[in-house]
Amino acid sequence: MLRNTVIAGFIAVVVSAVSAYSVWAEDARLTDPQIAHIAYTAGQIDVDAAQLALTKTENVDVRAFAELMARDHAAVNDQALALVKRLNVTPEANGTSTALTKQAAETRAQLEALSGGEFDRAYVESEVAYHRTVNDALRNALIPSAQNAELKALLETGLTLFQEHQAHAEHLAKMVK
Amino acid sequence: MRPFARRAVLTGAAVILSSPLSLAAERRYEIILAKMKFGLAPEGLRVGDTVVWVNRDLFRHTATARDLSFDVDLAPNAQAAVVLAHPGIVAVYCRFHPGMNLQLEISE
Numbered sequence: 001m002l003r004n005t006v007i008a009g010f011i012a013v014v015v016s017a018v019s020a021y022s023v024w025a026e027d028a029r030l031t032d033p034q035i036a037h038i039a040y041t042a043g044q045i046d047v048d049a050a051q052l053a054l055t056k057t058e059n060v061d062v063r064a065f066a067e068l069m070a071r072d073h074a075a076v077n078d079q080a081l082a083l084v085k086r087l088n089v090t091p092e093a094n095g096t097s098t099a100l101t102k103q104a105a106e107t108r109a110q111l112e113a114l115s116g117g118e119f120d121r122a123y124v125e126s127e128v129a130y131h132r133t134v135n136d137a138l139r140n141a142l143i144p145s146a147q148n149a150e151l152k153a154l155l156e157t158g159l160t161l162f163q164e165h166q167a168h169a170e171h172l173a174k175m176v177k
Numbered sequence: 178m179r180p181f182a183r184r185a186v187l188t189g190a191a192v193i194l195s196s197p198l199s200l201a202a203e204r205r206y207e208i209i210l211a212k213m214k215f216g217l218a219p220e221g222l223r224v225g226d227t228v229v230w231v232n233r234d235l236f237r238h239t240a241t242a243r244d245l246s247f248d249v250d251l252a253p254n255a256q257a258a259v260v261l262a263h264p265g266i267v268a269v270y271c272r273f274h275p276g277m278n279l280q281l282e283i284s285e
Binding site: 068071075079157160167168 | 212236253274275276277
């Protein structure tokens, strides 16, 4: 029951995130400082979720996945920070990154209330949905809008990486069912 | 993973010491990992050759043989040497990102 509530809550979050993303897709003027802020925020959200999972899960596969998420997303974000510093760009908060942060806080509150197998299932399902959404956004909005070649290249490497994560999460979702 | 890499290197040293005749034939190749991909597989690989896996990516990867003949764990900027032990086609992948694949063709 609790799990269903969490999933329903998460789906609502994802749907609103998708709507937000489709707004960006129409907005050809998404700037590099905004893109950098959105990408960094999205990465940090996944690192935070992984760290929560590492304090909660007792499942060895879920733990390995969370460790991978924490490590890979932190690596992308470190590179993104180094890049914006080098380019002398200041990431700019915007409606989308703010919405992402708000939605992530809601998802986190729901996940924090769970434990054991319920937590594992909800966390993994949220990771599947989150990576799908972020990957769609990268593919359809962030990468096409990015002007700086290095930023675009980093987002493209990020997309390749996050597609791996999505496949991994989908595989894990079948295992923790 | 580290002890394995060390063992692979030691095996290579043992090969060099025990068969001086083959020394001239032993060769060293680099395969670079970058941007979530393995570099191209060298052509003409032979048993006894050394492959050095060089991770120039932002992410930790592995170079893992599906036949388990080697498995090296590569932090960013790390490298590890593997001596090819047997002939055949060896499928290699990254355990963390299994979409990363490479095939080595190794002759006698």
